[in-house]
Each structure stands twice: as structure tokens, then as C-alpha cells.
Amino acid sequence: MSELSTVLRAWRDRTRPEEVGLPAVPGRRAPGLRREELATLASISVDYIVRLEQGRARHPSAQTVAALARALRLNDEEVDHLYRVAGLASPNGRLVPHHIGPGVRRMVDRLDDVPLAVFTAAWDIVHHNGLWAAISGDPALRQGVDRNVVWRHFTDDFTGVGYDDRHHEEFGEDLVADLRAAHARYPDDPYLTTLVTRLRARSADFDARWGRATMSVHKASRKVMTTPVGPIAVDCDVLTAPGSDLRIVVYTTVPGSEDEQRLELLRVVGTQTLV
Template sequence: MTTGELARALRSWRDRVRPSDVGLPDVGLRRTAGLRREELAAIAGISVDYLVRLEQGRARNPSTQVLAALGRALRLSAGERDLLYRAAGAQPPAAGVVPRHIGPGTARILDRLADTPVAVFTASWDLLHANALWTALLGGVEPASSRSRNLVWRHFSGAPSPVVHTEEEHDRFGRELVSDLRRAVTTYPDDRELASLVAELRATSVAFAERWDDFAVIPGTAARKTIHSPAAGLVTLDCDVLATLDGDLRIIVYTARPHSEDAGKLDLLRVTGPHEAG
């Protein structure tokens, strides 16, 4: 495909995504049934000006991060995502590389969980998506290029976390993460970014290196977690990790016990967003 064909494909895909498909209100007069450029740019985390240049064929060689974000925002299937990459002159993600694509089915499930704090991570625990209530509960999300978006790196680097762990809980969670990361390395042997992450952690964290070298397989478990929320104070919630077969993703879901004080704090966060709720 040429740059012009890429531009036409982006416009066509944008036109077919209704605002309600991505959790936006479908009200008011609209020239098309699809997303406005401003809406797509906001969802994908790119500037409107850059999206305009892509759709007009004036921008060349978008990064793989931009392509991945556009693919998720446009709800592209795996085949359409690969077409997007090739049209932009990039190689689609290979089988030996950690998938970073949220498929249409998973995206629809996330839409249904809009009133619950939810985040999606790759098999190597890079954050792909966090919904509004997750951000309101746990605070802001790091830029897409930041190492801080990786949960394993955050855990072993000592980065600040709103989740309050006892020493035993912190150790158990770390072992679970390392065990899952080793599975990812075995499954995706060609992923250079994953290999770099492991090498960096082994060089900078004694705790990670010890756990990595013991080859223990620790199954993940559901848990109760206490979060020191910047907006709601201390909130104790059930934490479940769901795995998807399509894309090998991890979906973390926080839920509150019905009629509890913590459920009330989540209710307030739904209304107030990241502003002070206490």
C-alpha cells in the first residue's frame, strides 16, 4: 500500500467506529457516524495535528507505538492491525514477540467494565490500557514510552506504589510476577524489549536476580489489596487477574464487597473522578 492508501484506510476505519463503541456519548449532530479526529487522537494518545497529517498522507513512518495505539483505538482485528503496520512500512508483530494488541472482543468486554477499576497488561506486564476509574483510584498513568509502565520494573525498582503491601505480600507478589515473566520469555524468545527488561532487572535488583535464578513456578492468586488512593484515601478491594487467550493479555479488575464502605468510596469516585473524594 502507498501512503495515500494508508491515509484512506485510516479514514475508513475511523468512520466505522461509533462513539458508543469506545465509551463516548453518541449525541448531537455529527457529519459522520464514526469518530471525530479529535476523539480518535485522544483515545490513541497522539496529537490531532499528527493524525490529520497521517490521514492526509503527509506523515510518513509512524512509530510502532503509534501504530499499536491506533490499532487499539480503531478496534482493528489482528488481520487489520497487520495491514496497518504493512501500510505504514513496518513489520507486523511476529509470533515470537509479546502481543500488544487489544482485540475487538476484549475491547467490548472492557467497555462493559467501565464502572469498575480495570487495567490491561501485556504478557510482560507492560500497561496497555487503564480506564478512567482505575486512574481515579490509583492516580495518573506514565507516558507510553516510560519504563515505569512495566509492573515488574516498578515492583523491583522500588518505584512508589499506591498499593499497600505487608512484607510477606510484597514478596509473594514479586515471586508471582517473576514466575509469569519467565513464562513470557519462554513464549516470546524473539522479543528484544522483554530480554532487555530482564537483563536490566537482573543487573539492578538483587531481589529480582535471586528470584529469577531459582526458577520457581508460582501460580497467581486472587487477593485482597489495600490501596492508598490519592483521591479516596485507604480503599480495600478484591483484586482478580483475568487472562485472555486472544493476545495473551492480563486484565486486572478491582471490585468492592457490596454495601461496604469501600464500595461507597468507589461510587463516589465514579462521580467525582480523580478529584478529592474524602
């Protein structure tokens, strides 16, 4: 049995369902995750999990390894080891981090009563809760570059999100500044380099802003979300997770407002479409 299959099985066995947001079921024969549960958390087929653990699949992609690391809530040292035994270069310090550490994961799990998502330094979404999917659209329905906030802002303009001209201008400047800072920190990341190249070719607005080399920091903002229960005005705050270069985006409503009531209704409705 390979080291890859050994560590995957060991880490799956030690991960309790309640640690990853799954209900604890009495009478389980083993305290750890079932293969089906890990497959769901990592968006990988059960068959592929079986092949990895049996040593029949030895070279998973970097995307697969990153998904397994997030699902198993590995620490930095374990992430390093998982990449190496999978025959991949460790992303630590060279590539934009996608891994959500245990501390950040516990924090976002406790904020499940507000729309929340976690993004990389390049603004790719790596985690979201159900309320975020309900108010912003389900990120699971998007693939590849369409899961990137900067790409969507400059090519798709976020249908269903309303804000005034000043916020639109500031948000664009902030996103370009963030991408420039990430590109400086991770110059060897091929995905990030390609993203910048594609954006400059696709969007004249992005290209002009990139050429100005403006640096800025994100500010709190207000936007109006179009949802199945009606428009909801939310305050948007961007938090940075220390040591991980991840961004946690949180939407909140004014206490006692009609927006708060609609958000509570949306929590019940979820991603259903009201007729």
C-alpha cells in the first residue's frame, strides 16, 4: 500500500462527521468519515476515493488534492505531505493558497446564520454556506474561471447584485489591486498569471485599471441582492484570515429591518424558486 493511500485512510478515519458539519449518527461502527461522506465533501466520486485508498490511483490532480485537504481539514504540514506523496509540488509559499485551516474552518462554521463565503487571494471561491448560495446564487453551478469574482465582475457584472456607481467604481479598483498584490506575492502561480492575461485581453476596463497600478484596500459596502423573497439590502464586510491569505466575505442586515426578515425567510426557502 502506498503512502498516499495510507494517509488518506488514516485521516479519513480520524475525522469525525460533526467536525465537518455532518450530523453525528448513533451506532456508527467507526467514528470517522465514510467514503461516501468524504466524496460528497470533496466533490469527488466514491469510486475515485476507493481507488486512491486501495493504491490503484496514484497521481491525483492538484485540484483533487486541494479538495481532499479541505474536506479532511488538514493542517499546513499535512497538506505539504499530501501533495508530496501525490507526486505534486507543495503549494505553500509558491502558489495561491486554497487550503482552509482548522481554525478558519471552525470560525466560519460558527457563522452559519449569515451569508458567508471564503475566497483565495485571487478571488476564487473555496467555501460557502447555504445562505450564501441562496442569496448570491449557488457557486456549485459554476465551473472554472466563472467561480472567480474578478472575472465575473469584469465580464459578467454580477446579475442580481445592485449597487451605486461609486461602489461599482471602488469595488473594481479594489479587485484589481487585490489581484496585483496576489500576483506580486505568487509570481510562479500559472493559474494567476493566465487569469490576469485573459482579463486584460477580455476587458478594456480591467486592462486600463491594471495599467494604472492603483493600490487600495477593501472597504465595507452596501449592496442590494435580488432574491426569490424580494430585494435584500446587505452590508458587505471582507475579513482576512491571518497566515492563510484567505478572504472571508460576510453579508449582514440591519437588526429589526425588513431586510433581516427577508433574510430569515430566505433561510427557510433556501435555493428554491418561489412561484
